[in-house]
Amino acid sequence: MTALMRYHAALLLRSQRWLPPFLLYAAFLAISIQAGQPVLDSLGYTAAALLPVAAWLARVCVTGEPDAARGCVAAAAGPGRAHVACLLVALAGATALGTLAILVVTLLSDPVASDHSTRVPLAAACGAGLLAALACALLGTAVGALTSRPLLRSPGRAVLALLLAALLSLVATGSPAQAAVQGLVTGSQRGTVPLPLLPLAAAALVMAAALALAGALASRRSP
């Protein structure tokens, strides 16, 4: 599995196809987040925007390998394992990006609640932001996994489904990502730091299910 992940990570990094989602994320954060804003609000934005980026990154990873090259790897390591490794690399990329963004945004923000007077502990806020970002990365990768090969193979339909699913995951009540982000926003209004463990666990479950499904279908619905 380590060898597979190293191969997919090298494929992603050298292809430079990670650049557009990363740039989009950076641009979004640069526009929507300013220094000196309440920390939990800014972290909420940072985590929420990570979800579509993670979904896009998963799509980039899954579609980046030519069919014949995928066949060679699938014969050597099994198609399911190869596909899961590919998605885990996407998740690792999204998590790394989210962690970096959360740390930078925490340093730039003011340790206050929405009313700009109640103090909020910065370290705890940063921890809550990291957990929320991880939940969004997990759910976003799951969205990307479920809306690309092997489940949806036509690019047009797949991209449309990806956008729709990412939007729904962010706004629909009951979605772990929505719960995690909402927790940060509510916490900012009340001046308390939430601990979004439940949304994180739910997002991890969704991601595990998506991995299992996509991995199982990898050999059934090809090329």
Place this chain on the structure above:
Amino acid sequence: MRPDLCLRDAGRRYGLRGPWVLRGVDLTVAPGRLVRIEGANGSGKSTLLRLLAGIDALSEGRVTGRPRTAYVPERFPPALPFTAAGYLTHLGTVHGLPRATAARAAGEWLERLGAAAYAETPMARLSKGSSQKVAVAQALLGEPELLVLDEAWTGLDTAARAELERAVAERTAAGGSVVFVDHDPRRLAGLPDATYAVRDAGVVRQEPSRAPDASGPHVLVEVQGPPDGRLPEDVRRTVTSAEETGPGRYRLRVPAPHSDVLLRTLLTARPPWHVVSVTPRTAAPGRHG
């Protein structure tokens, strides 16, 4: 000893209601066997190879005894952001080799196939033939138990073709199985242990075409063993004929791809045999001696 790879009543179709590409396929590939798959264009040969290589799952039926597998696709894309050596090292580790061993094996195979000069070339800049060499090298460097070749010879130059034939002989001599498709009927002529034809979504075993004198190029090898020496069993299996010309002296006739394997077996036997002469023969068979 690893078990045979068996497909039982195997079928494959694309989609839930698509037409059956293959159905009711029973096929066994034992260790050390060379199997040829024939069939017209679009008959499902490639699908069968993908099932054997474990790339596609069966839509129905069972598969047992899946070995460590490597696959060479028909067309290999150069659209990978690696150098040839870098890609092969990655694939070597995916095949389970330690990183240093994989890098060394990558270099060796590129050299054997005559592509050592391209080791550090980005794959996007390789010619079609050179990227096919990379495809062949990635499959061979892991010393797989099952090697699946989908028209792997297409696009290779003459020297690399012969090298791939020798590599196939090495794999089978080492107990690996090789399954191949090639549009050239003379490819490894007379050597396959079994030939199957894919026809009407089914697979039919062809009558054994293994003539004692195969039609491909041959090599005559004269060897001298101890006066009462008997040929090692591995040698008897490799040669097409063995003629005793004196006490412990034999004239062996071996298909050209197997000649290196034969010499290695003789020279590393205990006690080793003395190789008196090696003569390549491209003439029609059956007229030697």
